Amino acid sequence: MTIESAAIIGGGLSGLAAGLHLAREGVQVDVFEARDDVGGCCSTANVGGYTFNEGAMFLAVPQLLDSVYARLGLDRAALLPLKRIEVPQASVLDSGTRVVLGPDRSLRIEGADEAARTLAANAELARFLDRWRPVLRVFADDLLTRPMSLTHVLASAWRYLPQLRGTLAQELTRAFDDVDVRAAMSAAALYTGIAPERTPIFQIVGIVSMFEDGVHLPERGMGAIADGLAQALRDAGGRIHLGTTVERIELQGGRARALRIAGQEERAFDAVVSTVGGMNTFERLLDPGQVPTAMRRRARKAPLSHRALGVQLGLRNRLAPEAFCINHVPAMEQQHRMHRPLPADSAWLSYTVPSTVLPQLAPEGGSVVELYAGVDPDLPMDAWDEDTTRRAADEAIARLARHETLDIAQARIVTPREHARRLHLYEGALYGLSPAATPQQQFPHRTPIDGLYLAGQTTYPGFGVATSLWSGVFAGDEALGRG
Known part of the structure; x- marks a missing residue:
């Protein structure tokens, strides 16, 4: 079926990408965003002259970002100039040892016997990068730029499949003899909210990319990503409706045909792309009696990511x-404790x-500091x-x-409840699905309901900035009948 109109639920990165992709194909696109600005978990808020991130804090795997911008017909370098973070990570261990990761594919140890330890660790790091560099290239240049397909994975990555068994902790133990280096390397994956002993080994490509390609910030802050995409969508004829809440996806004859919007009359569309997560879509936006059993089961059993308190x-x-x-x-073996409340001392x-x-994120002479503290996952x-x-x-x-010395001018605290209510994150889970979710636990771009498509962080490969954009492209392709 040829579609002439499409509704996008959610104005985050995946929704903007899906909308732009469809608009460039001549589809009349309407994006409905409940908040008063676009970007979702990749936007910023200015409070008293300080610019804070709403979620995403940096950009990794820059070539993946370049490739999705090219797919959307955009010049990433012109639209979104980036600034490389010269020294991404520094870790201080309980022993007082300090391990600095980067720049230039290197690390540095400060502490007892630091010269010899640094030399040995850099030799191990070089072997580690040689082992994982080809895997990173397969992910960034191929697997993450296509919809999930077991056949394609086997064809492109078969030689690396034995390497992709196990956990992050097992690989770091194999690669590095120095326990402080292991701790620093595993700390680079704290953002996942998963203990290193449970973190799937494929998450290691993010650490490899940090050394190989660096991590970056947009020169105008993280909110510049969504702002540029929104303008490109408007230029392509798309319409963005801010402060507009979708209450229900209406089905007619088993097909998604319309949206019920708060305070408005029902709006009819040829296709609907929901980017608010598979759980929200199937549990809250559809009549329960019309949800396919398989999707109801997947939503109910979805392994959620961690919650945290944003400070x-x-x-x-x-x-x-x-x-x-x-x-x-x-030490690496104790880092799982950081995902729960810690003792006061x-x-x-x-x-x-x-x-x-980016000094411009704060008034002259000031600073912006952001952290996510572990919370009790059972706290209602x-x-x-x-x-x-x-x-x-x-x-x-x-x-x-x-x-650190703290002369606090502004404090912005974001609780799990606010993550759920203001950012519409299901149950306050920062990424929706856990980063450890398997392909079978992710939600399909083409749903069993005709005319309804999904994009965003609960689909493949929607975990992260560039991957969320790619998920929007994949959903758009499915809506166009090209999946």
């Missing part, structure tokens, strides 16, 4: 750490200082009242104050 501080004073991300962490935490790369959403929030935030700020 964002605007400081009057300038912080100038050597690295973009600073980790105060235990704990010094463990991980935080970023984006103003070291409604338990995040003012007292609970203040206590958890104060504890996180106290841990940070043990390491």
Whole structure:
């Protein structure tokens, strides 16, 4: 069926990519975004002159970003100039040893016997990168730029399949003799919210890319990604409706035909692309009696990612750490404890200082610091009242104050409840599905409901900035009958 009109639910990166892809093919596109701005989890908020991230904090695997921009007919370098983060990570261990990752495919150890340890660790790092560089290239140049297909995976990556068995912890133990280096390398994957012993080994490509290709920030901040895509969509004839909440996807004859929108009359479309996650789509946007059994089961059993408390501080004073991300962490085997509430006297935490790369994110002489603190996963959403929030935030700020001088001008605290209500993250889970979710647990771009398509972080390969964009392209292809 040829489609002439399409509705996109959600104005995040995947929704903007799907909309732009369809609009460039002559489809009349309407994007419905409940918030007052686009970008979703890749947007920014300005509070008292300080610019804070709503979610995504940096860009990895830049060639994957370039390839999806090219697919969308955009010049990434002109539309989104990037600034490389020269020193991505520095980790301080309980022993006092400091391990700095980068720049130039290297690491540095500061502490006992530092010269000999640094020399040995860099020799191991070179062998580690030689082993994993081809795998990164297969993922970035091929597997992540196509819809998931077992046949294609076997054809493109068969020689690496034995290498892709096991966990992150097992591979780091195999590759590095120095336990402090293992801890620093595994700390680079703390953002996943998964213990290294449970983190699937394929997540290692992110660490490899950090050394090989670097990590970057848009010169105008993370919000520039969505702003540029939104303007390109409008230029292509697409319409973006902000502050507009979709209440229901209406089916007629088993096909998605219309949207029920708060405060408006029902709107008819030839196709609907939902980017608010498979769980939200099948549990909240459809009549329960019309949801296919397989999708109901998948939504109910979906392995969710972790929750966290976002703590964002605007400081009057300038912080100038050597690295973009600073980790105060235990040994690799203990790092899983950082994903839950820590004792009040704990010094463990991980935080970023984006103003070291982009000083314009803060007023002159000031700084922006952002961290995500572990929370009790069993704590109900409604338990995040003012007292609970203040206590958890104060504890996180106290841990940070043990390491940095804090002259706080602005404090922005984002609870799991706010992640769910304001950013529409299912049950407050930061990524929706766990980064450890298997392809069988992810949601398909083409659903069993005719005319309904999915994009975003609960689909393949929607975990991250560039991959979320690719998921929108894949959903658009399915809607056009090209999947």
